[in-house]
Amino acid sequence: MTGVVDKPKLDLTAVNERLVDLDAERVVQWASETFGNGLVLSTSFGIQSAVMLHLVTRELPNIPVIWIDTGYLPPETYRYADELSECLQLNLHVYQSPISPARMEAIYGKLWERGTVDALNQYDRIRKVEPMQQALTDLGTTAWLAGLRRQQTESRQALGRVNLQDGRYKIYPIVNWSSKDVYYYIQNNDLPQHPLFEAGYSTVGDWHSSRPLGADDTHERDTRFQGLKQECGLHLPQSPGEAESLNSSLL
Known part of the structure; x- marks a missing residue:
């Protein structure tokens, strides 16, 4: 399912x-x-990913599922991805940066070790944001289902069920769910749980930027990105106008 798909204009x-x-x-x-063949689903194969994968594919068993493989995921995540893909018979589309991890480290160093937001943002742009933009373009995407929840980060608290990001609609079916809702x-539904959940992880991304939840953590996202930020960039506005609109809604 590639090519240009007409995008409906929504109020x-x-x-x-x-x-x-x-x-x-x-x-x-x-x-x-509403969106027909222009609709895709994204997944990280993280702690809560089984929910959206199961929920959506029960209704749309052949929906394209986009997975951005950074090359730095924990071994448990790669094995979990295989397990869920087989269990749910996913129509999986895996995208990676054209710059390999080894080449990126040779040119820029280990960006996650610099301890700055700018370095983490550069890493995320190379390994996550740009591959996702390529995936969305290749699949002719007009709308994107994602498992964001208002409870997760400050920037997500103002989300509606449908938003517009970078010219595409984003739909959040479980935006008002709690962590307990996800767990139950x-x-x-007797779904496999991510192996790192039992190790104390409430959220997991790359191995170098994730850790188990600690007694002193006030929020689950404190365990990501060395506590320097809460978002990887995939779900943030891609233009100054969108960013200004989001920031205004949070005031």
Whole structure:
């Protein structure tokens, strides 16, 4: 499923008012009816990923699933990705940076060891954001289902069910779910849990930028990116105008 797909023009205020009280399954159905072949699902194969993968593929079993493989994920995540892909028969599309990890380190060094937000942002742009933009373009994406939740980060607290990012619609079926909702969904549907969950991880990304939740942590995202930031860039505005709009909504 590649090429250009026509994007419907939505009144986001009206759409979010309509979807605000719908359950997650109905939001997925609405997205399918609205965007058709322009709809994709993204996954990180992280701690909560089984929820969205199961929830969406029950309704849309052949939906393209985009996975950005940074080359620095824990071994447990790679094995978990294989397990879930087989279990749910995912239509998986794996994208990576054209710059290999070894080449990136040779040119820029180990960016995660610099201890600065700028270095982490550069890493994320190379290994995550640019491959995702390529994936979305290749698949002719007009709308993107993602498992963001308001509880996760400060920048996500203002999210509606549908938002616009970089010219594409983003739909968040479980945006109002709690961590308990996620846990019980996995248990009730007998889904495999990420192996690092039992090791104390509440969220996991790259091995060098994730750690278990500690007694002194006030938020689960404190365990990511050395506590210097909360987002990897995939779910942040890609233009100054979008950033200004988001920041204004958070004031």
